[in-house]
Amino acid sequence: MRRAPKLPICEHYEIYNGNPVAVLFRIEGASKTLPCPFCAKSHKHASGPAYDGHRNDHCGSNITYKSVRGYLYEVKLTPDEITASDGTIIKREHGYIIRTINRKP
Numbered sequence: 001m002r003r004a005p006k007l008p009i010c011e012h013y014e015i016y017n018g019n020p021v022a023v024l025f026r027i028e029g030a031s032k033t034l035p036c037p038f039c040a041k042s043h044k045h046a047s048g049p050a051y052d053g054h055r056n057d058h059c060g061s062n063i064t065y066k067s068v069r070g071y072l073y074e075v076k077l078t079p080d081e082i083t084a085s086d087g088t089i090i091k092r093e094h095g096y097i098i099r100t101i102n103r104k105p
C-alpha cells in the first residue's frame with residue numbers, strides 16, 4: 001500500500017489582512033513565478049516589482065480519479081491548505097503574494 005503524499009511545506013509566508021498568505025517568488029525579469037507551493041506549477045503575472053503584491057490564486061483545480069473496489073473517487077491533487085515549517089496553516093483561498101527577487105530564496 002502506498003503512503004499518502006506529504007502535504008507541501010511552505011517556507012515563506014506573510015501576514016496579509018490578518019491571514020498567513022504564501023509568498024510566490026519570481027526572479028527579476030521573469031513573468032513566471034517559481035513553482036507554486038499549492039499546485040507545483042509556475043504562475044504568470046505581469047512582470048516587474050510594480051506588479052508585486054497580493055493576488056488571488058491562479059491554481060487550477062487539479063484533480064485525478066482513483067478506482068477503489070470498482071468505485072471511482074475524485075482525488076484532489078492541489079491541496080486547499082498547506083503547512084509552513086513553523087506549523088502555520090496557509091489556505092489557498094487567501095491567494096498568494098508575488099515578490100520579485102534577484103535570485104532563488
Ligand SMILES: [Zn+2]
Binds near residue numbers: 036037038039043060
Ligand atoms: Zn498554484
